[in-house]
Amino acid sequence: MATANANAKGARKKEVKKETGLGLTYKKNENFGEWYSEVVVNSEMIEYYDISGCYILRPWTMTIWEVLQTFFDAEIKKMNIKNAYFPLFVTESVLQREKDHIEGFAPEVAWVTKSGQSELEVPIAIRPTSETVMYPYFSKWIRGHRDLPLKLNQWCNVVRWEFSHPTPFIRSREFLWQEGHTAFATQAEADQEVLEILELYRKIYEEFLAIPVVKGRKSELEKFAGGYYTTSVEAFIPNTGRGIQGATSHCLGQNFAKMFQINFENDKGVKAMVWQNSWAYSTRTIGVMVMVHGDDKGLVLPPKVASVQVIVIPVPFKDANTDAIFSACSSTVQALREAGFRAEADLRDNYSPGWKYSHWEMKGVPLRIEIGPKDLANNQVRVVRRDNGAKSDIPMGNLVEKVKEILSSIQECLFNAAKQKRDACIKIVNTWDEFIAALNDKKMILAPWCDEEEVEKDVKARTKGELGAAKSLCTPFDQPRLPEGTLCFASGKPAKKWTYWGRSY
Numbered sequence: 156m157a158t159a160n161a162n163a164k165g166a167r168k169k170e171v172k173k174e175t176g177l178g179l180t181y182k183k184n185e186n187f188g189e190w191y192s193e194v195v196v197n198s199e200m201i202e203y204y205d206i207s208g209c210y211i212l213r214p215w216t217m218t219i220w221e222v223l224q225t226f227f228d229a230e231i232k233k234m235n236i237k238n239a240y241f242p243l244f245v246t247e248s249v250l251q252r253e254k255d256h257i258e259g260f261a262p263e264v265a266w267v268t269k270s271g272q273s274e275l276e277v278p279i280a281i282r283p284t285s286e287t288v289m290y291p292y293f294s295k296w297i298r299g300h301r302d303l304p305l306k307l308n309q310w311c312n313v314v315r316w317e318f319s320h321p322t323p324f325i326r327s328r329e330f331l332w333q334e335g336h337t338a339f340a341t342q343a344e345a346d347q348e349v350l351e352i353l354e355l356y357r358k359i360y361e362e363f364l365a366i367p368v369v370k371g372r373k374s375e376l377e378k379f380a381g382g383y384y385t386t387s388v389e390a391f392i393p394n395t396g397r398g399i400q401g402a403t404s405h406c407l408g409q410n411f412a413k414m415f416q417i418n419f420e421n422d423k424g425v426k427a428m429v430w431q432n433s434w435a436y437s438t439r440t441i442g443v444m445v446m447v448h449g450d451d452k453g454l455v456l457p458p459k460v461a462s463v464q465v466i467v468i469p470v471p472f473k474d475a476n477t478d479a480i481f482s483a484c485s486s487t488v489q490a491l492r493e494a495g496f497r498a499e500a501d502l503r504d505n506y507s508p509g510w511k512y513s514h515w516e517m518k519g520v521p522l523r524i525e526i527g528p529k530d531l532a533n534n535q536v537r538v539v540r541r542d543n544g545a546k547s548d549i550p551m552g553n554l555v556e557k558v559k560e561i562l563s564s565i566q567e568c569l570f571n572a573a574k575q576k577r578d579a580c581i582k583i584v585n586t587w588d589e590f591i592a593a594l595n596d597k598k599m600i601l602a603p604w605c606d607e608e609e610v611e612k613d614v615k616a617r618t619k620g621e622l623g624a625a626k627s628l629c630t631p632f633d634q635p636r637l638p639e640g641t642l643c644f645a646s647g648k649p650a651k652k653w654t655y656w657g658r659s660y
């Protein structure tokens with residue numbers, strides 16, 4: 156009888172597990188791609204949609220996006236950058252005004268050709284980026300030097316009909332971003348803003364998402380073709396050995412001013428062209444976070460971006476006073492919320508405490524608080540960290556202070572662990588053979604380079620294969636010393652700088 160009962164219970168347990176999809180089938184180190192897909196779905200960040208490359212961003216995702224948005228929006232407002240909103244649609248003739256650089260992108264542009272059953276007279280494109288949408292109006296709005304600088308930002312979606320393998324957050328056909336577009340009278344002002352924005356992007360990655368990035372300049376081959384120079388923050392995914400561009404801040408120079416006739420009369424009454432910048436970060440940031448911090452139990456959220464920082468779970472036991480436990484949970488949440496933390500209690504009565512532990516671990520909540528009869532009796536709570544599983548008991552009297560301490564410690568530890576892993580992937584090489592060995596070893600490679608476009612093309616050609624070619628990631632602003640007489644790893648010519656190389660997303 157007892158055995159039958161136990162069996163029935165076991166079977167039910169298995170069923171529950173199946174139904175709810177708790178637990179991951181794949182391990183991060185064994186099948187990274189499948190692991191990633193499973194994590195973004197099981198953590199309730201993403202739901203797949205019936206159009207390939209399009210994903211539903213669920214509240215668990217959007218609250219993270221909103222934290223990043225709130226930070227960045229406030230920072231750019233301090234810089235006197237204003238938000239605007241331009242239309243989603245652009246006519247073919249306007250899109251074509253930027254012919255040279257559009258050419259390469261043309262296959263990715265999505266078009267509206269019909270309304271109802273009737274063909275439109277002229278097809279209308281959906282913005283893949285908004286240069287062509289905005290710059291005709293920059294030309295109209297800018298007359299004299301008093302109209303400068305003109306500094307606009309928009310929060311929006313864009314569509315790029317990619318054909319390479321789509322990945323939630325990382326490569327999707329529609330994504331959310333901010334795009335900043337600014338115009339100045341002088342190059343010096345433009346140059347300064349490029350770096351100020353890049354620093355905000357560094358903060359998003361390092362201070363919010365706890366991901367180390369390298370700030371640097373893109374090569375001629377990898378820069379935005381329409382611009383003058385491109386700076387970026389570059390992250391690295393150790394599991395796949397791929398670099399990933401985290402965000403970009405471009406100085407466009409006067410290229411677009413020429414194309415769109417964005418002129419002004421300067422303070423000497425002479426007609427001049429504006430200097431422009433553009434810069435963007437997207438929901439890709441969130442994908443990098445999942446890839447860097449996630450583990451075999453699911454998502455791991457840095458406290459600064461977690462929509463729930465602390466989950467409080469009652470652990471009732473047999474004939475213990477359940478009401479008192481539940482009310483201790485509620486008052487714990489209340490105290491934490493009053494102190495400014497994002498805390499919630501999971502008081503559902505149809506799930507066991509163990510199920511709830513797994514559920515909130517899967518969702519990556521940084522800190523779990525358990526309250527059982529013993530904790531109640533001792534006027535304490537049990538806390539468990541998501542990042543390292545460490546458990547401790549904290550007296551109710553110190554709750555707020557201790558939670559604050561632990562959350563900052565988690566934020567710091569996540570960054571340090573990610574940095575340690577990233578740094579362990581950095582390989583300094585001097586020769587082609589060392590380069591190939593490091594590439595096969597999934598490294599982020601720092602190599603002395605002659606900085607010639609033809610040589611980078613050659614590197615791509617010589618490394619192309621199933622996994623994709625190697626390319627330059629960036630030339631870091633922070634340059635190690637380059638000893639006199641150092642030669643380029645690829646061409647053997649005198650090296651001009653240290654540059655990061657690798658396979659990338």
Ligand code: 86X
Nearest residue numbers: 257260263264283284334379433434435
């Ligand atoms: C490049 C450049 C630039 C504003 C940024 O990186 C920051 C924000 N834009 C974007 N780019 C394109 O210009 C582009 C154009 C077309 Cl038509 C397309 F289909 C795809 C594109 N992808 C990137």
